[in-house]
Amino acid sequence: MVCTLSLLAGAAQAQLWDTPKATAAQTILKGFTARQTVLTRGDATITLDVAGNLVVGVLVEAGTAADVARGLGVAWGLAETDLAALQRNLGSPQLQAAARRGFVETADEDGSGLIALKLRGEGSATRYAAYVALKIWPDSAFPATRNVTGSAAAPDVVRIFSDFQCPYCREMWDSAAQGWEARPEQFRVSHYQFPLDKHPNAFAAAEASECAGAQGRFWPYADTLFREFDRWTPLRAADTALKFGGYAGSAGLKTAAFTSCLNAHTFKASVEAQVRAGLAVGVQGTPTVFLNGVKMGNYASPAEVARIRAVTRATPSAASVIDARLGLFR
Template structure:
């Protein structure tokens, strides 16, 4: 599954993107030179087998050595968070490294980052932040005590966005009782979005008892007709016809996407008629750019949840790296629908760091 990106992404793992201090200043991001593996969302056995955890004694999902405790938070059969509590920066790096899937060679640099005086000072107040540009996981740090009594706590976990992080949209299909909510950020001029619409979307829409699909506008700036198409689709949504109009846009993708933006509205009107809209009201809506502010707000909301390109799909708040990977989808569904859910397990942990 490919995605059109907002901007080039180095994919470097960040220690923390921008750490706010009580003074309001910002600490520059700490970078690891090697991208971390996707260790979170593995089975407990896979996590426990990592070389970074050697020397710790396992008792179920808890590992111990001296004053160090590493606890695996498990939901739906997968590790969704790793909590490390210790008096040793070496062991703190091992616990964080286990959550990130780092090998032994990365631990010295990670320890050096964790030892940064500014970072440790800020961690006295505790903080929670995303760990990379994609926003797929979190890190929380807390330092307590002084001198030989200093204790460190770190928690790395998958990032599950709450419903409140997403804007309201009229472009919704599927049962409100469906166990899976898919939130899709899309661009009508994006070829990969068309691919998703043609291949994955029909199955999601047919299985309305399982999938509730919510569409969000995310027109990319280098697609000259994307903004206009997005606004037109919002005009269709205002008449309760988003989905048939969107079907028309993607079915006629090769017709309207090459046009000069001034010529595209005539095509939108034709597609609106085919979709059963009140075309007079639709033309007025498009001509007045009634929903420009709404489209712009959806883009800003997408940036806040780390949308980097289109299409981007969130399953029950969990950002998918590949919506067409059945194993990833099954894993995401398992942790988000488990009792207790991954989101509730993680949030309970994070309260100690805020």
Template sequence: MKRTNLVLTARVVALGAALTLGVSQAQLMGTPAQLAAQPALKGFAAQGGLLVSGGTRVTADVAGGRVVGVLVEADSVDGLARGLGAGWNVAEKDLPKLTQNLSNPALLAAARTGYVDLTDDSGTDLIALKVTGTGSATRYLGYVAVKIWPDSAFPPVKAAVGTAGAPNVLRVFSDFQCPYCKQLWDSSMRDWRAAPASFRVVHYEFPLSFHRNAQGSAEASECAGAQGKFWAFADQLFANFATWTPLDPKDAPAKYAGYAKAAGLDTAAFKTCVGQRTFRADVDAQMKAGVGVNVQGTPTVFLNGMKLRNYSDTAEVAQVRAVTTATPGAAILIDARLKLFR
């Protein structure tokens, strides 16, 4: 697999096309029946586990009853567009435009070596393309799938709660001064923490630059974590959200010390830690890791490696749990397919 500046060109041309065609959400995570009924696959016939029309074959990768990937093997760009269009939920009237974009020379040149890239900056889906042969023997291989980030994409941190062997791992990128993060803390976070056998929750710092007390509170929470009191201290921060968030940054540490005392910390050690900014580099590293997995704002929640569009949507959470804990799971199916493009 080769990633060059052509990959970015391909993303802008091919994937941006899907977005400009009005695709608000991919068909991915729908059922196989819903995929087969996509307008882009009109005229395709079911043959075993395939959907076939002429020289185009479409295969759905299914985990937990949901489509997690769509593989397209085609002898024409039009066939490739129909298969990918089904994965993107493209309307039939928009297929010519998608075909035009997929015919871009820069895209086809990049696909000669094969590549895998994210479909857009949200980082929820991926695409892979490969072109082989020449002339009438040219063949097109395409794949769209949900993006599942491996554990290695997330650095180890002390702020984790729940059974280590819990079947569901929630990774939360949060900013203590973010009002939406407080909403999460007071709702879904409370429920997840109350079910430690089902959910392991891992917290990552992602202080936003326009929140003037975000960096300081993040570093303070890491100081609390060093004493094994991250969660108790974080509870205090959010419980007193309206008190400390409006303060001048130079006045906030005094409040943090009070919250540390209420959380049962050694306040002298805590004050030294905060004053020396002991965990500044750790906070920056977590922020960098978040950027690496396409975190764009807070809160951002990953469940078993999949970014949730809406953490409070119980149906979405149930679907993600189903596809990631199935046997074989979505990650295994997708990784196996991606080997075709390397």
């Protein structure tokens, strides 16, 4: 599979999330005729996919790479001066060959957007179909975890990839996470381990929290780890086990079972599997938060929360709108 990100170098992260009216008003669409969510000029058609009155996908159907570049520029928030480079990249033999086969792939390294491209015909009969949309990860993209709180019927699902030795994760735990947990009827929260290599005690802390989770005490143990952050994070790795064992008692755990679990590295494979799952959905650092399958840029932003809820809880939802459109490329 061709690396779309490198071949479309210069394309910004998808700038969707706008209203159809604001999207159609972009200066690079000068000369296009707009009828509701469809814009046309000559044989080029740009269709805006909408959920919750926000644009979640942009489909371009055209006969030239120039018009395709313009349509992609709409989704990516590009200026007129950016389009020539994008057009050249669309003409790359490698990308053209992949487009003949047709592809759908993640459009950026952080897993927040997707792109699909299909090329048919030759010469004057050449037709492109290109699509840029939000990436909404399905439940199946995330591993099962016992570290869940909130009602199973809650309409909003928060998934957190975290590192117990990460100061930004502690900040999130003490702020936004407390708000989600305080509203179990609204938010169902799942925690996933993503210990970073640069934090020497993070993997052991992840294992310890999983041992606590095996006794149904993940959340109070995680609270303790973050509360005692300044005491255990500077320790040598060899000295953390004693601290973690001491925290087990204060978190209401059976300490003998906890110590046995930790010493046996019972959940080492589970932690490693959670890290792999995080990498697969574009996690690059911690904390990384997904709301209803959408990777958040700023988990503390009420406006972002509102936008994600609007598109994911709309009827039809963004996921169903986007999935239906991707049928053109399968």
